[in-house]
Amino acid sequence: MLTKQTTHQTSWCKAPWFHTLLIFIIPLLLAVLIHPQLAQYELESKLQEDLDFLAQSLIKQTTILATDEGKESFSQLSWSCNEADIALLKSAEFSPEMVRLVQMELASGEKCSNLSSPYYHMAQNTKKYPQSNIEVSISADQNPFLRDFIFEFPVGNHSLIAITNRTVFNSFLTDLCPNCYQVDIQYHGLPVVSRGKQTVSNTKNSRSVSHYIPALDLTQTLNSGDAMYQLFYDKIWLNLVCLSLVLSSLGAIFYWQWQQRRVSLESMLVNGLKNSEFTPFYQPIIDTRSHQIVGQEMLVRWRRSDGNLVLPNQFIPYAEDSGLIIPITESTLAQVKRDIPKLLGWISVNIVAEHLEKGLLSQWLDRNESCDTQRLCFELTERKPIENFDKAIIEIERLVFQCQGFKLDDFGTGFGGFSYLQKLGFNCIKIDKMFIDTIGTDDLKAGVLKSIIAFGHESKMEMIAEGVETQIQADYLSERGVYLHQGYLYSQPVGLDELLHFYDRYLNKEKAHEASHKASSKLTGRFPLKKIRFPKPPNLL
Structure with missing residues (x-):
């Protein structure tokens, strides 16, 4: 009875007429x-x-x-x-x-x-x-x-x-x-x-x-x-009432326009799910020590039926607010499962707090468990905070033997940060592009990047740098022990077919460097320092 009453109160509090x-x-x-x-x-x-x-x-x-x-x-x-x-x-x-x-x-x-x-x-x-x-x-x-x-x-x-x-x-x-x-x-x-x-x-x-x-x-x-x-009481009251009515009317108009856009976007997202318009793109992750592709992050893209590609920042925040991010993630996970045999290394998938709090990942893996799905790992985004840590911890412990583990995405920019690492037991952090961009600049956040790297080493955390776009950034990170890189210096997010082409180009380049390395070793009797620079791929989006 109490649950029904609470649900009823919550529903009318969220109603557009109430907000208006x-x-x-x-x-x-x-x-x-x-x-x-x-x-x-x-x-x-x-x-x-x-x-x-x-x-x-x-x-x-x-x-x-x-x-x-x-x-x-x-x-x-x-x-x-x-x-x-x-x-x-x-x-x-x-x-x-x-x-x-x-x-x-x-x-x-x-x-x-x-x-x-x-x-x-x-x-x-x-x-x-x-x-x-x-x-x-x-x-x-x-x-x-x-x-x-x-x-x-x-x-x-x-x-x-x-x-x-x-x-x-x-x-x-x-x-x-x-x-x-x-x-x-x-x-x-x-x-x-x-x-x-x-x-x-x-x-x-x-x-x-x-x-x-x-x-x-x-x-x-x-x-x-x-x-x-x-005289002044009436005069001021009349002016305030007129101003209030104008502001109230404008506010209501703007709210209803915004609400209509939300309803319109929601219907478009629902139709997109029905028409399977959400597809996985992949961005490779390179280990600069071995120059191997160790994995990739799956990033959802919305390619509408008219052929237009909708940027993630235009629909992901609303999808999270409306709860549609859950079926969108499940839809793309089904496609990732089909792609896994063709992919190298592990595959990271972004999740939200609700996935952990409601046990949705374990439910999906129970239905789809295989040797391939064990190569999946999950990156927790922090746009919305975890409200029930007990259930989140139970879900994480349940998945220990069913996947590659968990990573904390955009470390240093969200709600949890250090407390998430302590409570949830994650052993991998992804350093946000915001901090990578400060390399070689006088930006005050450059000090934060140094602190994050120091914390990662001190805590024995695996660190992945996102948004690496220049060789200067790659060298800076490698010199400081951050070897896993992801960014446009290597490849932008691409579809499966283009990713496979990238594999071929990258592996052929590695073979050429290996051959050059061996020839140089025979001529000089020593092994030169190996440094590979990766050209920025053409724009595919």
């Missing part, structure tokens, strides 16, 4: 997770941006009359409180938007205002701007939203009085964000003055940022409330 659902949901879940943080970040960025803008505006508005340009405009005043002076007070030149001039106070004590009546200002404390003769005070209202800044600009023995325009200041905040902001401005040592919406600082989602302005010696605090938070 995950691909569609994951971006939406991510949007839900990051939405609050992103909304908070955007809100605080907006608050800081607007606070900086307010600070610059406040500096400009409150100090413009103390600049040289402002002082020059004072020369237009007659300081007699006539109609021309009043008109100048009302002009935009004398009254910036946020701070307006309202009154002239003459040295005689006379006051003239552009208001309906003179403005009498009462304040408890007065302070001066840093590095300026401008005096600032706060009106005596109890409500900070009704308080005004009062600025006094001395001009000789006279002075000008200006106050902040609450209406303009509030409109200025409304333009930034309607019903969103409250700003608190406090000159150090003076009561706080507030503008904007009075209730925002007490709301659930209120936020605030502060900034000290050294030029005015004041701290300005910008507060936002629920309206501002909701």
